[in-house]
Amino acid sequence: MTALLPTFQASTAPLGRRNPVAKLAAAVLFTAPLIATLDPLTPAVALAVELAALPLFGLRPAELARRAWPLLVAAAGIVVTLVLFAAERTGALVVALGPFDVTTGVLWLALGMALRIVAIALPGVMVFATTDPTDLADALVQNARVPARFALGALAAFRLVPLLGQEWQLLAMARRARGLDAGRNPAARLRLFASTAFALLVGAIRRGTRLAVAMDARGFDAGTPRTVARRQRFTAADTALVVAAPALSAVIVAVSVVTGVFRPLIG
């Protein structure tokens, strides 16, 4: 979950400091074409491009690794699952692990899937690692015409997320103090988990309601057109980024089609 935690470093690097909406759009547009292919080479090239762009986002590899490790775990999980359970076992036999015949075809497929996951998710991690959530909300409202009620409401709710972890710990201890524990009984464990989760939800809703009332008391529901204290600009450089990202991606896919490595997802 490290990638989802609300930590970021406001970036001054050439791409890191682009408008958050532009960065987000570029990430989506760059990765979308990669969904179309099953071969490992296309996402490998895309991944290489992404890693080459790291300095432009002002991100150090160690910093990226700290945020993206869940992604690597997921990729490894996919490789293991496919090697063991893939239905199609074409190609030459590499090694037989008991009942599992590991063939070149299976390895190729697993590698393709794993690289795809990483290549598609990494740009998102790069964007969120270099974007202040406040700037993102501001840009969504000012440049993408997302309703303020949604964007700022989500931003305010986001601020309360770290509290949930502490709250869970406290609720679990409070239940123990009331004589409730599950011991080794899995059914009791599930019941206790469900009741703690429910209490957490009730508490979160109450807190959310109080926050909403406080926001409305400060005119959030006033209906007068809002002004903005922090202007987000969408410049020519931002437009260029939004145009360049899918163009680059299209080139990568085109090359893989021309060289014959492209394996379409459908058909």
Added chain:
Amino acid sequence: MAEVTLRGFGWRHAGRRAWAVRGVDLRIAHGERVLLLGPSGAGKSTLLAALAGLLAEDSGEAEGTVEIDGLDPRKARERVGVLFQDPETQLVMSRCGDDVAFGLENRGVPAAEIWPRVDEALARVGFGHGRDRLTAALSGGEQQRLALAGVLALRPGLLLLDEPTANLDPAGAALVRGAVARALDADTTLLLVEHRVADALPLVDRVVVLEPGGGVAADGPPGAVFAAHGAALAEAGVWIPGHPVAPRRAAAGPGEVLVRAAGAAVAGRLRPADLTAHAGEVLAVTGPNGAGKSTLALLLGGLMRPTSGAVEAAPAGAPHRWRAAALTTRIGSVFQDPEHQFVTHRVADELALGPRRLGRPAAEVDRVVAGLLDRLRLTRLAGANPYTLSGGEARRLSVATALATAPRLLVLDEPTFGQDRRTWIELVDLLAGLRDDGHGVVAVTHDADFVAALADREHRLAR
């Protein structure tokens, strides 16, 4: 500038039989500073919500009229600013300056005027940090001061403060009171709800007392109101200056050791602590915020494992290793927020839970439940949902649930936080009675009056 007029005002929340507030006739002139008093359940918060325009028409039934400068409060929202109790759920943005700017953006203040007004509001409350300071890095008192700046930036004619210091430690409360005192000017009408009257008096020039269901019971300058109604107000639960509570001293000396912490520490939360708690003794654990008082309470209560050192409790062993049911017969823990501990949907079930988990026969469970309901004045609420109780009722219930399994040791975290005088005295009497029956009591507290009235010994934690 704002003037408030209420004529025969009443409000009943949808689905409730009783009126939250009723029959209020009141006129507050421009620039007056009014302290609104009354026992729990007199409808002070409802009245404030009505003035803030936060009671939606479809959320209940109204009676009489309420006007701000001749307008329905729902249409006069721009003239009113409200500060609530809980700082955590009032801050919207992650940086302090942005948070103050939030209200100005909502009201459509031109962008060029926003930052000067933010700086002015921060200066007005004496905020000591820059605009870029993260709101999460502030103490509770500083957060509340920032929330006040956010309200003042909108230049309200009427300022409503709903127990703004109830959730704060004494240092934080002083910080907020100082900010309010600084910020008030001749053009601001103030309506303040506050339990601790002595602290609020320097801010006000008029006191209005509400009676549950009975409108305004008293109205006038503080001195005159307290001279005429002081004793009755103190009796009803209001903290009135000059009505001290007599201390409850232990009848006998302390008995055997019930729990001992030896160098018990939790990394990042509590430095190694050595302490023993005895039967027949009230031990107060005090110290500044961040010293780890609550963590120590969790260790003594067998709810958390120390990362170094040890906790040993009677009859034997480390309490965090005991099964939960066994724990409840030896050590009872009462959390700061009672709602954290509620797990059923009825008050009576809440009390029956502990004894039932121990496999006690039904007749005995019923006897214990009936006894506790009666002793803590909860009989009338036996069928109510615990989440609908008032602060004082919820506190009494959370103590009663711990007593249901008759533990020798009771560990309480800030038991008197935000309580009115009546509940406070009940708690002190109850705990004094438990001590004299040979129970041990450990209470983590900021409340100097509570320590003076009840504690036999004080253990002070340093940061």
